[in-house]
Amino acid sequence: MDTLDSTDRKILDVLQTDARLNTKEIAHRIGLSVTPTYERLKKIEKSGIIKRYVTLLHGEKAGKTLVAFCNVSLQLHSQPLIKKFETAMGKMEEVMECYHVAGTYDYLLKVVVNDMRSYQYFLTNKLAAIENIGQVHSSFVMTEIKHTTAFRLA
Template sequence: MASLDRIDKRILQVMQSNAKLNTKEIAHRVGLTITPTYERIKKIEKLGIIKQYVTLLDREKVGKTLMAFCSVSLQLHSQLQIQRFEEAISHLPAVMECYHVAGQFDYLLKVVVDDMNQYQRFITQKLAAIENIGHVHSSFVMTEVKHDTAFPLDVQGD
């Protein structure tokens, strides 16, 4: 981990819980004045620890009611085939996350779409169009039990 002290970690905790807070509000919550808080945030950004600022949406309220995890196996595992698969997947908006994993399958995809009809079109028209796919197994989310976006940071010690 980059050199973050307890205050840097506290700033990150506060920002992860609400990125809309301004520097004054963050400073108040961590017990600093505005200028050193601003300088610490800029340092953290420069280190690349803060990758980007985003707005998290309620997926169901925007009509994305079906979430599935797709386990994908490739037929061939050459470097070129892996690169082609990853490039193709990166252009599919329904794929929210993609992980190259070890185990029974090669990739785990998090797919979010409007409904089962759209998922069926995604599988048959988008995923099946990618060459070298050997097997796809879908698991559908019935209930989202926990979904955190904030990483736990130890702010007790350095």
């Protein structure tokens, strides 16, 4: 989709707030009838701008009380070793997000686990077991100030 008009943006804003809404409810909220809303939504979905529909859980209530951000440096930067690391990150359930970054470190990981004992197990038995890990620096979240998944589209 090349460009989003204001109606498309309204649809996406509504969906980012509550993806469980049906087409009729979306249409009512944006002030459009059901059929054009449905057609626009299908066009938006087909364009790939919506990656998927998900349910967001409250981490603490789900037993995930420890959030850590890990800066990881690799020892060597050959393409096969980078690919091997990235593949391993994709398979680790504790790693919620993984970014290849520029700067002092090579990767930034968001790791979410039950508690410090679980984090220690993850660090020593999973992350450290990966070939080519040079350095890991962990920062632990004490209080979440802001967490959003919605993009501002205005």
